[in-house]
Amino acid sequence: MPDFTIDALQPTDKGWVLEWIAEEWGAPQVVAHDRVYQPHRLPGFAARRGGEPVGLITFSMEGKDCELVTLNSRLPNRGVATALIDALEALARQAGCKRVWLITTNDNLRALAFYQKRGYRISRVDRGAVERARRIKPDIPQVGQEGIPLRDELELEKDLAG
Numbered sequence: 317m318p319d320f321t322i323d324a325l326q327p328t329d330k331g332w333v334l335e336w337i338a339e340e341w342g343a344p345q346v347v348a349h350d351r352v353y354q355p356h357r358l359p360g361f362a363a364r365r366g367g368e369p370v371g372l373i374t375f376s377m378e379g380k381d382c383e384l385v386t387l388n389s390r391l392p393n394r395g396v397a398t399a400l401i402d403a404l405e406a407l408a409r410q411a412g413c414k415r416v417w418l419i420t421t422n423d424n425l426r427a428l429a430f431y432q433k434r435g436y437r438i439s440r441v442d443r444g445a446v447e448r449a450r451r452i453k454p455d456i457p458q459v460g461q462e463g464i465p466l467r468d469e470l471e472l473e474k475d476l477a478g
């Protein structure tokens with residue numbers, strides 16, 4: 317049995333969501349596919365243990381598409397991120413979405429493995445997208461995880477009908 321719960325974000329969660337995003341992504345806003353998001357203004361789900369947040373997913377629904385905007389877990393390898401993505405997919409299905417899609421970066425090997433093992437497939441590679449994002453958010457580092465030059469965006473998607 318997991319020792320955490322999953323629930324939809326409420327307006328009262330905005331404060332800690334803003335702090336988390338700034339801590340995890342270097343600023344309160346995130347830039348993906350040339351678009352600026354303010355995740356604390358987006359809908360999402362929280363994972364909580366003993367009432368304290370241990371995971372966060374935010375998303376944006378447009379028509380039949382559901383974009384996973386951010387996913388973070390502070391309780392590694394306990395199923396937190398899996399439970400959050402399951403909650404998002406269930407909601408997206410209920411809402412009539414045909415797919416969930418997301419952007420990650422070329423250095424994020426852990427995320428690439430995580431998503432692919434959960435049915436997501438690479439649908440697009442945007443070479444140089446992070447270099448463009450850096451013009452909007454100059455503090456995006458030049459070198460990402462594992463010393464990999466941080467340059468490109470990868471789009472992954474999961475067909476909810478499949």
Ligand SMILES: CC(C)(COP(=O)(O)OP(=O)(O)OC[C@H]1O[C@@H](n2cnc3c(N)ncnc32)[C@H](O)[C@@H]1OP(=O)(O)O)[C@@H](O)C(=O)NCCC(=O)NCCS
Pocket residue numbers: 385386387388389390391392393394395396397398399419420424426427429430433
């Ligand atoms: C990628 C990330 C979201 C994964 O979060 P997580 O909570 O550790 O993920 P989970 O626990 O659900 O799954 C991780 C592994 O733990 C294992 N696991 C899950 N539940 C478990 C349990 N109860 N006991 C032991 N292991 C477990 C899973 O098998 C999984 O391995 P797999 O991917 O090989 O199947 C997290 O590392 C993170 O926040 N990264 C930084 C931000 C980021 O890159 N976000 C994604 C890009 S948008």
